[in-house]
Amino acid sequence: MDDIEQLLKQVAGRAHSSRQGRYAATGTPIAPLPAPLPAAELHRAEAALGFALPPLLAALHTRVAGGGFGPEHGLLPLERAVAEYTAMRASAWRWPEGVLPIADFGCALRACVDCRSETAQVLLFEPNSGEPDLAWFLESPTLADWLRGWLDGSAWFSEESGAGEEWDLELTPWAGFRARV
Numbered sequence: 001m002d003d004i005e006q007l008l009k010q011v012a013g014r015a016h017s018s019r020q021g022r023y024a025a026t027g028t029p030i031a032p033l034p035a036p037l038p039a040a041e042l043h044r045a046e047a048a049l050g051f052a053l054p055p056l057l058a059a060l061h062t063r064v065a066g067g068g069f070g071p072e073h074g075l076l077p078l079e080r081a082v083a084e085y086t087a088m089r090a091s092a093w094r095w096p097e098g099v100l101p102i103a104d105f106g107c108a109l110r111a112c113v114d115c116r117s118e119t120a121q122v123l124l125f126e127p128n129s130g131e132p133d134l135a136w137f138l139e140s141p142t143l144a145d146w147l148r149g150w151l152d153g154s155a156w157f158s159e160e161s162g163a164g165e166e167w168d169l170e171l172t173p174w175a176g177f178r179a180r181v
Contacts, residue, residue, distance in 0.1 A: 007144055008059055010151055015069030033065035037078060045078050049085060051098050054120035056143050057113055071150045071157045072105050084110075094132045096180035099123060105157060113143055114176070122146040123174050133178070137171035 015033060042062055046052050067077035081101050088095035098116035110125040120143035127135045140146035149155030
């Protein structure tokens with residue numbers, strides 16, 4: 001089993017175990033994860049985007065679940081990610097081509113995958129300064145590393161890190177922003 005297959009197995013295990021027997025604060029059971037997406041739905045999303053998803057991101061949606069697992073509120077359902085990408089590309093934010101939002105961290109922060117990078121690097125969109133040129137940061141050099149940070153609790157957004165609101169991120173600006181808008 002190669003590293004990516006092992007990672008998918010670990011993500012699937014955590015994604016499904018985190019839902020079993022859990023209840024929301026209201027006392028209602030937490031809904032099970034959505035089913036993995038059929039290949040046809042993935043192809044429709046890629047056609048709407050105009051680019052292919054990196055293999056690992058595609059596998060998360062087609063082999064683990066159609067969103068709802070992972071950091072914070074979980075991976076966005078692919079349909080919502082496509083809608084956000086389309087809306088942001090049409091907005092005043094000068095959203096970079098090929099950068100798909102994948103997770104919502106609240107307060108307008110989004111984790112995004114650069115679908116045009118060979119490593120599927122993960123970017124952080126942090127628009128609270130109000131300046132589009134200052135809103136993009138490199139969060140992880142690869143999607144695989146980003147997922148491993150969630151799994152092992154070493155990432156700033158992990159519950160296990162204990163960082164919460166006090167985490168002082170030293171963010172590296174994303175150098176590729178200007179070339180992609």
